Amino acid sequence: MEADPVLLARFQFAFTIAFHIIFPSFTIGLSAYIATLEIMWGWTGREHYGRLSGFWTKIFAVSFGMGVVSGIVLSYQFGTNWSGFSAAFGNIIGPLAGYEVLTAFFLEATFLGILLFGRNRVPRGLHIFSAIAVAVGTAISAFWIISANSWMHTPVAYEMRNGVAHPLDWWAIVFNPSFLYRLTHMLNAAYLTAGFVVLAVGARYLLAGRHLDEARTMVRMSIGLLFVLAPLQLFLGDQHGLNTLKHQPIKIAAMEAHWDGSKPGDFHIFAWPDPANERNRFEISIPRGASLILTHDPNGLFPGLTSVPKQDRPPIHNVFFAFRIMLGIGFFMIAAALFGGLLLWRGRLFDTRWYLRIVAQTWWTGFVAVIAGWVVTESGRQPWMVQGLMRTADAVSPVPAATVATTLAMFVVVYGIVFTMGMYYINRLIAKGPQEQLVRPPKKFSAGPLAAAKGDA
Amino acid sequence: MEWDLPLIWAGLIGTAVAMYVILDGFDLGIAILFPFHPDEHERDRIVDTIAPFWDGNETWLVLGGVGLLVAFPLAYAVIMPAFYIPVIVMLLALVFRGVSFEFRTIAVTSKPMWNVAFWLGSLVAGFSQGMILGGLIQGVDVADNKFAGGPFDFATPFAAVCGVGVVLGYGLLGATWLIMKTDGAIAERSRDQAQVLLLAVLGFMGIVSLWTPLQFERISERWFSTPNIFYLWPVPIVTALVALACWWGLTRERDNLPFFSAIGLFLLGYLGLVISVFPYLVPPSLTIWQTAAARESQMFILIGTLPLLPIILGYTVFVYWVFRGKVREGEGYH
């Protein structure tokens, strides 16, 4: 088969952004957790909060570093891979990305220096402030980039002149119709992801009988958070889906593998969609389940895939299966969080070993659900780059396929090395655990040594 | 009065690129000189001089890239495909450089590997940046507002010379930074290195200043036609004076003067380039006005930039102040 530059560019972009999103989904949540620990430490003065914050800050430093370098790659890839898109939609996407740099990236990068190295140099108040600044910075970053991304799904308030989009109303562009649904669902996903990692590490220590003070705090805090956020995610996701039905009905049809819009939709627990024959094989379904969820009426109708020509349909397998992975993990998370809450209430949380054994192994669930969720969203928009306005095939840069293939291979190798080593080092930090000796925060600015995230200082 | 927004934005992006080149320049520079500091404790101390700052420094690169997309989307859409290979090589090199900061402090047996990654990543990143710069001065093949050349158009001897020049320049910034931020053996050694590097940088500035007007008529036109030459003759003179100040600071063992005069040299070289290519953003065909974003877009983000940029500069200065002074032996704890 002839190498297709569009396909390669898509592969490359999907690979680099899926790699990137792993780190934000962890660091957005973890930075908020660290800020909370710092505040609790300052407030209660209890040492184990300080030890925990120091411990997670080291892990944070490693993940944040990988998030930053992979993000920088992305900000250039809009041009290297999608120059057609940049030229046509730069007027709209550019300013949103620009505000992300100005309001978020500088904030997080600068205060990161104080958070990592300032422990024994700056007054405690400023150190707490830096932790909060980093956490807020990561959330602001999500705000702008999700706004840009949402506009590509639900474009509004623009005018096309000679093939170039011109903005008409910035407020409407930033708060485009799918933005708040996507932002809340994504931020909540990030807090869930970090919550399950903290829970897993705490459970590991409890099972091993190490760092018991810290482990109890970690498990208690994460269960408390997940108890609220895991069910909330179901609600947010449902609202998001209803909104998508209004704006991108074909994406919903792909998520439900719903071909014929003249009949009510079943909810397929499992199926193998067969795009060639426009039907599903091996269906295990809840009759009229999809109609009930989407229209609140078992006889309700919603558009099917056959309502648009074949070339306007998304790659249905990606969308359909990724959606089921996300849902499965979502329901697992709800079950784990609610049961953990019950154990906590009964006072049995720290010695129900079978439960701890399960959650000690499920640290990865959030990451997989996040990537699956993005595959649903992004694959579901295909073949459009900007819904209804620009096809992905028209957005690609004039770069030969061989060049894209070579750099794709380079990305895979480099990211493979970096990811493997990063995981290995994070595991080593976790195996070492929170450290005893602590630097006391000084009363005022001092010229003390660098208390890096690395050392045990 | 109508504001000339494209001109304002060209100034702002020019500032972002200059900030990047200076701030990440010394980060990359100390790493480029890594092999010449053989002692592992000294290396740790060298990394400690930039550890709190590098992430913020690198963010100026993001601002430069995204700024181009914001204000001149057409230029962005031509330049990125034109320099596809060196841009991606630079980004991958920066990946290695960036993760080495954290990895080398945790690593035990693999630390030498991350030292190499830190050094090579920085070297390759600097060289690629120089190649991109050289390729841009040379000019880019554009047809119908799209890049129309081949993937290796950028790779000429001139671009390679620019690459080497940028690497040496970063080395000079790095060495003078270490003179300012350390003492003892590291500072001694850096002083010697800086003298060699200063001479080499001046040599390369000379080569580029002769080569460009000889090869590119538009550039000799710019510099040597009347009345331009009457306004432009101070540029080389001031450059010579700043170079003298740097040399004087190095031989008289001043701590701060070499670093700041090295910055001065960079800025003057940069000014020279701007004079050579203005008003083209993609020489020899697209000007800043032809590639500008919609007025509404440039205005929307300018309104935010005007208050935000001083705030960003404010807290950047603050962090440099918090971590002021020399990083002494035994201070950076490992």
Ligand code: HDD
């Ligand atoms: C602001 C823009 C933006 C943002 C925030 C995201 N994407 Fe995206 N994504 C695109 C802009 C985009 C794109 C440039 O529009 C692509 C490239 C090709 C295409 O059609 O859309 C795309 C494609 C694309 C594909 C390939 C889909 C296909 O070709 O079938 C995947 C798997 C992802 N993305 C995954 C993600 C992930 C994991 C993200 C989490 C951060 C993400 N996207 C955020």
Ligand code: HEM
């Ligand atoms: C196409 C889309 C994206 C681009 C171009 C992009 C670009 C970037 C860049 C350039 C950085 C490095 C900033 C620095 O120097 O500190 C970064 C980091 C970051 N990005 Fe993205 N990003 C994208 C998608 C996303 C999404 C979807 C999210 C979150 C929902 C996100 C959240 C973050 C966060 C929190 C960081 C901080 C670093 C970290 O947490 O590891 N980004 N991104």
Ligand code: HEM
């Ligand atoms: C429990 C039930 C859940 C439901 C009903 C649900 C629903 C949805 C829907 C409908 C979309 C597609 C939105 C679109 O049209 O573009 C989506 C996307 C997404 N989901 Fe979920 N989701 C659930 C759980 C989760 C969980 C547990 C996570 C991660 C921890 C997650 C992370 C994401 C992400 C990152 C996206 C892509 C960004 C976005 O469009 O918001 N979801 N989800």
